[in-house]
Amino acid sequence: MLLNEASDAIYWVNHKGLITYANPSAQILFGYEEVELKDKSISDLIVSKTDLFSTFSSNIIEEKGVVIQQEFVRKDNSTFYGEMSVRLFDDGSHQAIIRDITKGVIEQRLLLDRERKFKILVENAFDIIIVLSSDFKIKFISPAIKKMLGYEIDSVLGENSNKFIEFRDRVMIKEVLKNHGITYAINDLKLIHKNGQIIHCEVNAVNFLNDPLINGIIVNCHDISKRIQTENELINTNYELDSFVYKVSHDLKAPLRSMLGLINLSQKENTEDTVKLYLDMMVRSIHNMDIFIKDLTQFSRNSRMEVIKESIDFKELITKIENNLKYDDNARFISFERNISQQSLFYSDPNRVETIVSNLLSNAYKYHRFDSNNPYINVKIEVSETAACIVIKDNGSGIADEYHNKIFQMFFRASEKSQGSGLGLYIVKSAIDKLEGTITLHSIPDKESTFTVEIPNLLTR
Incomplete structure (x- = not known):
């Protein structure tokens, strides 16, 4: 049968x-x-x-x-x-x-399971995965396009990929067409975000145009914008460090050499008045070195210390700073005016806020003109629930327009007559940046200067 x-x-x-x-x-x-x-x-x-x-x-x-x-x-x-x-x-x-058909069913289920897992990986990957045609049109793109470049998937399918690549980098991706199956790595391909921002990407691309199953160029784009930013910041930091070491060594040596010279001269003099003059000059050199070391300490503290949130009473703060500065040379000839309106609690880093205000007031005293009929320094502070606005105005020597963008640079001095370490305003700007605040300058040479500082209130943060 x-x-x-x-x-x-x-x-x-x-x-x-x-x-x-x-x-x-x-x-x-x-x-x-x-x-x-x-x-x-x-x-x-x-x-x-x-x-x-x-x-x-x-x-x-x-x-x-x-x-x-x-x-x-x-x-x-x-x-x-x-x-x-x-x-x-x-x-x-x-x-x-x-x-x-058990073997076939199991294989089919494994395949479906792999496809499901692959789909989950692609849909949840942080990298953009793209399949391009031979003319660089987008055949497939993963959902990460929305997060990385701001586009919806449907809006880019069928578009030429060059539309999303920075003009000078478009030639890089064409290299992948030369050989089938070879992986090409591009260390920094610049893509264009929907808002026009440049996104730095590390790209791996493989040509599978001859593969009947894929028939395309597979491209993986990994966002390295933060890494590029960090590398650039590191380069700038190293440059600043080199400049810092050079300037510090120079500025520390200058008063020491001056004192050694004065000591040698004193040893050769017999008159008491001349020796006393040399001693006074040595005291000034030591005083300048002390100021410089103090500025270095502030610079170091601001660079490494985290922001501390404490309550600040601006009336007490201004009184403390005024008392510290009133013994400076010629301070008694300058009228000091204050107008403080603080109706709400203000929280920020007290050491940094004191450093900011103290340095600005110190400069206002230091670079004043005494040929004016009424030398003055005016401090106006208004505190709200969101921020403190600090305005320091003086009718001193002022700052020329060409220096407005340079005065916050490390060791910048507008002229040979400039006193101090050249770190004061750099420290001020660094401290304000740490507090996520802003500073602006309005100045008329030989007439007046106004610094306006805004510092966020950390009360609700």
Whole structure:
């Protein structure tokens, strides 16, 4: 009998769902002897335990035959997947041919699982993954395009990728067309954000145009903008450090050399008045060195210390600074005026705020003109729930327009007559930046200067 020699499993079931015949292949597939299968309910061999006839659905009734996929259970309780070709007869019985497709089903499920995981990885990746055609049009792009460049996926599909690459970098991506299957790395490809901002990317691209499955250029773009910014900041920091070391060594040596020269001269003099003059000059050199060291200390403290949030009373602060400065040379000739309005609590870093105001007031005293009829320094402070506005105005020597963008640079001196270390306003600007504030200058040479400082109130932060 041909059915007995068939390689596929074949069985008949009567209208009650009981097996009336199972060929040797069916016996082997299910692991039963022929006598064990005879009169066994077909539902006992189905994992879902549902009525097989309802599983066949109405298609069998209408077409009298259908092919379905079903999970079966063997005698040893192991399972397998079978593709069933089923034919239903008028008396309610049916015949089925079963082919074991377990290996194919498992492979298909593994493939679907891999595809699902790959889709999750692509959709949640921080990098942009792109597939380009041979003319560089975008065939596929991952959702990271929205986060990195601000575009929706639908708005870029079909667009030429050059539209999103900075003009000078477009030639780089064309190199990938030269060889199939070779990975090209571009260390810094500049992409254009929707808002016009340049985004620095590290790019890996592989040409798979000859691959019938992919038929495209696969490009992976990793945002390195923060790294580039950090590298640039490091370069600037190293430059500033080199300049700092040079200037510090020079400015520390100058007063020491001056004192050594004065000591040598004093040793050669016999008159008391001349020696006293040299001693006074040495005292001034020591005083200048002390100021310079103090500025270095402030610079170091501002660079490394975290922002400390404490309550600040500006009336107390200004009184303290005024008392410290009133003994400076010529301070008694300058009228000091204050107008402080503080109706709400103000929180910030007290040491940095004191450094800012103290340095600005010290400069106002130091660079005043005494040929004016009424030399003055005016301090006006208004405090709100969001910020403190500090305005320091004087009718001193003023600052020329060409120096307005330079006075906050490290060691900058507007002229040879400038006193101090050249660090004061640099420290002021650095401290304001730490507090996320702003400083502006309005000045008329030989007439007046006004510094306006705004510092955020950290009360609610």
